[in-house]
Amino acid sequence: MLFIYHPLHVILHNISAKSYTLTSKNYSMADIHTDYLIIGGGIAGTTAAETIREHDGEGLIAILTKEDQVLYSRVMLPEYIEGRIHRENVFLRTAEDYAKNRINLFVSDEAIVIDVVRKIVETQKGKIIYFKKLLLASGGTPKPWHVPGSDSLPIIRFQTINDADAFRKQISYAPLKEAVVVGGGFIGLEYINTLLPHGFTVHCFLQESGYWHPYMDETGSQFIERYLMERGVIFHHEREIISLAGNEDGTINVQARGEQAFITGLVAVGIGIMRDLTLFTGLGIEVNRGIKTNSYLEASVPDIWVAGDIAEYYDGILEKYMLIGNWNNAFMQGYVAGINMAASLTGTEKKKEFRHVASYAIDIQKMHVTFLGDIDDEAHEKEIITRTDDKTYYERFFIKNDFLTGAIMINKFEDKTVLERLIRDKVSVTPYRPYLTNPRASLKESIG
Ligand SMILES: Cc1cc2nc3c(=O)[nH]c(=O)nc-3n(C[C@H](O)[C@H](O)[C@H](O)COP(=O)(O)OP(=O)(O)OC[C@H]3O[C@@H](n4cnc5c(N)ncnc54)[C@H](O)[C@@H]3O)c2cc1C
Structure with a gap:
């Protein structure tokens, strides 16, 4: 069976459909049978789907995703806004790529019910999708931010390509x-x-006493802030915006606690993601x-895996549960989850x-x-x-x-490989302390 799925014209193969009547709702609907169903079409979900295909040439694979796009790079969105790359270069896949891999992509639809016993996912648009193996890769969303007056203003949030389009316009x-x-x-x-490159003076409001406090000490925060202040950033530490009001000319009145009100051209909020x-x-x-997993990215219910920003996975290196929001981690987890899902269904490989190290x-x-x-x-509990x-x-x-568990490097990218190795291989740092504490030592040369 072949569907052309409007509006993206993604070609959907191999979905067996039959008439299905929902008892709880008064409509009938085609149901869809898959071997592997993936909720979330970001880097984790897409990588998992493609990895499954590499390990299982026959299985029916579907991705269900809320967004109205094929995979694009969130990491490249800032470059697109800055005008350094064209919009089309942000996209990492075409509809043909999914078709070539026989991956069925359902865009602009959302999983609203998961029945783990009957192995069914019900979607916002009324699809009923059966699965044998399920991956949860639904990522995170920006934490909500509201102050009096903000809801009627075009506050900039930044997660999707649609947000990036809106941000560009506002700039x-x-x-x-x-x-x-x-x-x-x-x-x-x-x-x-x-x-900054668009000539804005930026007022940066921080709840903390310094940038990235407490991950950084005062010296580190000042290192960053000094550099940015020289380039037109004004920091407002331990300050909270308590109200906003729009003016007829499009400017916005900003009232922060303990400060005089001032006028700005736009307000952008980035206070982390929530799951x-x-x-x-x-x-x-x-x-x-x-969603908690073991170190194989298996959830606590059989036949369900988790990958990407939504996963709170057991990290076998650090021996603790970790919640990470980054691209490479999501990619690597998608890869491992894909291998493990295919291994579980085909029984031909060992799980991984x-x-x-994120x-x-x-x-x-x-x-x-x-x-x-x-x-x-x-x-x-750590020595820093x-x-x-x-x-x-x-x-x-x-x-x-x-043992080294982590590091922050500013203008010291060359140390990443050696530090990563110390973490990954759980090497005792005792012999290396003289280098780690010596500002002039080259870690690359001394530790290797
Ligand atoms: C502007 C920006 C810049 C970034 N820059 C960097 C960077 O430089 N380096 C870096 O390492 N990381 C960066 N990140 C973080 C990185 O992009 C994320 O960690 C990564 O994209 C997470 O991938 P994911 O697949 O887990 O989730 P997501 O990319 O969030 O994908 C999850 C998808 O699932 C969909 N979904 C959610 N719920 C449902 C549902 N119920 N049904 C169907 N679909 C659903 C969502 O709509 C979304 O499309 C950046 C993020 C942003 C927003």
Whole structure:
């Protein structure tokens, strides 16, 4: 059977359809049978589907995704907004790629019910999709942000290509070259990166006392902030916006607690992502901050795997559950989940453990920042070593029980490989302490 699926004209093969009547609803519908169903068409879901195809030439594979697009790169969206690449270059797949791999892509539809006993997913548009193996790869969404007045204003959020289109327009039509950025993480830096070249003065509002506090100490936060202040960023520490009001000329009045009101041309918010677990709750699937898995990315219910930003997976290297929001991690998890799903159905291969040191890197106005591994020290159980020459680079190493768990590198990308190896191979750092604490030592040469 062949469907042309409007509006993307994605070619859908091999879906067996028959008339199906829902008892709970007053309509009839075609039901769809798959061997592998994937909820979420981002990098994790798409990689899983393609990996399954490499390992199972026959199985029926379907991806169900809320967005109205084939796979595109969220990582490249800032470059698109900055005008450094064309919109079409953000897309990583074409409809033909899915067709070639015989992967059925259902766009603009959403899983609304999962029945783990009957192995059925029901969608917003009324499809009933049967599965043998299910992957949950539904990612995260920006945390909501509301203050009095904000709901009637075009506040910029940044996750999808549609958000990027809207952001581009707002930059072009902003009535004033002043911008407010709320939040101090990677997305905050992406906003700054995008706005500065367009001539904006950026007011960055942080809840914390310094950028990336507490992951960074004061020296690290100041290293970043000093650099950005020289380029037109004004930091408002421990400050909260309490109301916004739109003016007739399109400008926005900003009132922050403890500050005089001022006027801006746009407001952009990047305060992290949240994982919506409603769909997965009450099914016997263990959820916490994300959907919990073992180190094979298996959920607590048989025949269900989890990959990408939604996964709270057991990290066999760090020996703890991790929740990571980054591209490479999502890609690698999609790959491992794909192998394991195919292995489980075909029985021809062994399942694979997910072992990967996560990293997230950004170039901000030619300053390079990399986060590697686990840099969280909420329990105050880690030893932290800071190494910097105060001018050109800054590094921070997180050590637990004599093993490196994570690192922050500013303008020290060359150390990534060696630090990654120390984490991955669980090498005792004792012999290397003199180098980790010496600002002039080359880690590459001394540790190798
Ligand atoms: C602007 C931006 C820049 C970034 N830059 C970087 C970077 O430089 N480096 C880096 O490492 N990471 C970066 N990231 C993070 C990275 O893009 C994500 O970690 C990664 O895309 C997560 O992939 P995923 O497949 O897990 O989830 P997603 O890409 O979020 O895909 C999940 C998909 O599932 C869909 N979905 C959700 N619920 C349902 C449902 N019920 N039914 C059907 N579909 C559903 C969603 O609509 C979405 O399309 C950036 C993110 C953004 C937004």
